[in-house]
Amino acid sequence: MKKVLLSGLVAGIAMAVVGMVCNMLWQKLLPGLEVQYQAPLFRPWSDPLMSLIFVVPVLSGFVMASAWKAVGGKLCFCEHDVKDVTKNILGFVGFFIVLSVLGMLMTYSCFPMSFLMLVTWCVSMVVEYLVGTWILAKMIK
């Protein structure tokens, strides 16, 4: 349990940092995004609730750690040797990505955000999950 909590915390913090870095990179590459974030659609940074976006990846880290401990590489959609760590990681990440992309599509259909923003969120999420799962695979044997 202690190992799950510790690895979840490390993976979650890493995911939060990666998410922030990706967000900054996207805003540098695509300046139009920065303008969109200032629209009334999004919470301003002065709103304390906005800080929850840093807590959510940490919560995700705990869930992923618990999941990795419980099912490990058994989530892979393809048949493979469970000792194949790369396929274990890809299968695990794939599971979370499929569900998260569906959730993001739901968000996209409810809120008038741009398609470009949706794409940047999806790419950042894939990178975050890959980093988080790689850390879990290293820390939970």
Add this chain to the structure above:
Amino acid sequence: MNYGKAFVPGLIAGLAMAIVGAVLNLFWQEIFPSLKAESATLVFRPEADPLFWAAFICPVFLGLVMAYIWQKSGGRICFFTFCLPSDDPSKKDVLGFATTFIIMALISLLMTYSSFSMSFLMFLVWCDSVIIQYFLGTWILAKMIK
């Protein structure tokens, strides 16, 4: 393993989840008229926008994904076995499977709530819908996929 067999149960579970989601949405808007007013603000996509209707297609895709995973795992995909109350293995499968998806969906909803200027009431109503939809979808899958 024949994954084609999971298609029909997934479609039915997905459609049931979409219908229940729409009914709950209407129900909560009747109970709390402020939700209806909030939905009409610029924060939300207007109904006239065709993309708005994708919100009803997503649960159907979700049903198909859940059916595929249920078929592959035999329903035993619980990430949190330590917190489940039932000793009955079949009930435990449904509880575990649904809880797994619910916790992940609630975390996504928390992210949405922290990013978008929506009210706490709207967030609570969405959480409630998610919980009911996932339990219903999982129950249908458990009944249809043996």
